[in-house]
Amino acid sequence: MKRIGFLSFGNYQPVPGSQTRTARDVLTQTIELAVAAEEIGIDNASVRVHHFARQLSSPFPLLAAMAARTSRIELGTGVIDMRYENPLYMAEEAAATDLISDSRLQLGVSRGSPETALHGYESFGYVPGEGQTDADMARQHTAVFLRAIEGVAVARANPTMTGGQTGGLWTMPQSETLRERIWWGSGTRATAKWAAEQGMNMQSSTLLTEDTGDSFADLQAGQIEVFRDAWKAAGWERTPRVSVSRSVMPITTDIDRMYFGGRGDDEDQVGYIGDELARFGKTYAGEPDVLAEQLAADAAVQSADTLLLTVPNQLGVDYNARLLQTVADHIAPALGWSPNLPTLQGAGSGAPTA
Template sequence: MQRFGTLSFGHYGPLGRGRELTAGDMLHQAVDLAQGMDDLGVNGTYFRVHHFARQQSSPMPLLAAIAARTRNIEVGTGVIDMRYENPLYLAEEAAALDLLSDGRLALGVSRGSPETVVRGYEAFGYTGAQDPRGADLAREHFDLFLRAIEGEGLADGDPSSPFGGAVGRQRVEPHSPGLRSRVWWGAGNRDTAAWAGRMGVNLMSSTLLTEADGREFDLLQADQIDGFRAAWREAGHPGTPRVSVSRSIFPITTTEDALYFGRAGEGGGIGMIDGFQATFGKTYAAAPDVLVEQLQQDAAIAAADTLMLTIPSQLGVEFNLRVVESFAKHVAPALGWTPNSDGPVQGAAI
């Protein structure tokens, strides 16, 4: 494990006892937490994107605010649902953010996960999907997005334009030359991971896989990572792609930690999600020395270069920063991590 960061769903809403976390609170707290993690040398802060829900839904303004208030930390998504995206507008936004952050963007995208509404992307104006979950629509949008950030001309210039006539096919602007190497695909199984390898993008793998063959989750995920890297090599892409895995990990160092997470350890197993049989990863919650022993046995963490810690964002900045700091001081070094001081390591150039 070379790098680690946090993955937040950005939940907000009622907290009980008359308290409420508003959308504004969630956004401001995300910036404050990222600042604290940047000071600790944590490598990244990433946000899950959900629509029609009290969660993070429009990450670009938030990531821009974080980039403006930090020095080294990678800002990213895990993941943006491509079914809902205008590919060219996303290309413009992502390039602008990548330039503003001096190459600190890690843009994770995918088909997305189960929603709180029925085919919500159609309400956004994106219709015509033949797949009941919109996977074909997501792939179409992703293909156009990649062409745009690669600088392909996508519209004919108008020589008679009063704003400076252009000749030939024109690309969207701004263009960030290194952005292509900082795009990730969130793969939910081995087939999509291999597809991502052939496409030449980095891999994000979450806390579940829509596959089940009787093996433990970490072994199944490590197999997924191996397949991704093999597909990358077979496609002839240069360099080494990045791979991240997500885990729920809570070092228990105080009575409060034990109160919240003392019974949260283990879990995982087989279940159903979005109509698929799935294998779920377990939650790690224990004293730091016990966590080190457990995590050193996790085959997928050993195979990946980046670990994303899911955090309970509703518990506030102080609590989450203490959890992250405890992991950084007492657990991460034993897994091979050293604090970030020079900004994020860039993905392989395509």
């Protein structure tokens, strides 16, 4: 069964028309949108993480607050840039947040994307070692983080403080199944293969840092196939999950048409990010029935088990809740989705339901 979620970049800026003029605005509104999405039956509420920008940057306090206000919806990131992270402190924060959420955390991590700051992770105190790239450092941080949440000892006991106890200590708290809910944001087929070999689920966004000449959807579907083949070859017993992101803007009102009609980006785009050739996915904007047909024909959307919809968070909670409701009512059912809503008491037992 397909899962549907939203992904917020958490933009805020005091400009005309923005409903998120301050950092407080975007934080509180992200919590409110998660609550509204859960009421609609949406499966996942995820946030993007960027540093040195007017966007969301510290996910764990926000995710914990979202968890405290909801009970069913998955809570995630897409993605945390591991170049910036102290992996042991992050293991503590992630486990605590997961326990608050009752094991609903779906934590996406990766090397990160091009950023506002030049080598910003160095300002956080993390410098790649000799002969190491920033991508190598991100993977090294990820490996330490994964060991920590697996309960591997990462420090030695001080016998003067432990009544003579010696041996290893692990980060606390621990959340038993969190390791199974870590995702790697893969921008290429090579990193998709690596993610599978590490036993992480895979996220793939609206940007791939490679291009073969195939359409974005077909290139991404090939990436998913590489991931699943590598997962099978690695011998993991559980079934992995795969998410893809899409910009989907249903147009049902004049306001929608004003914002998203005739955007001019309804085709894939190819360009360079730094020295890397990249392919960008198109925006799906139009009448809901047309979007349903287009997404049903999108090979990667069909292959993935989870579809994350990027939302224009600066338009406010009400606008985005209506967008998600339109998707839930008129688009997502065509993809094999049904709402994640509470089971009515007595349903399935022969008792009458309202």
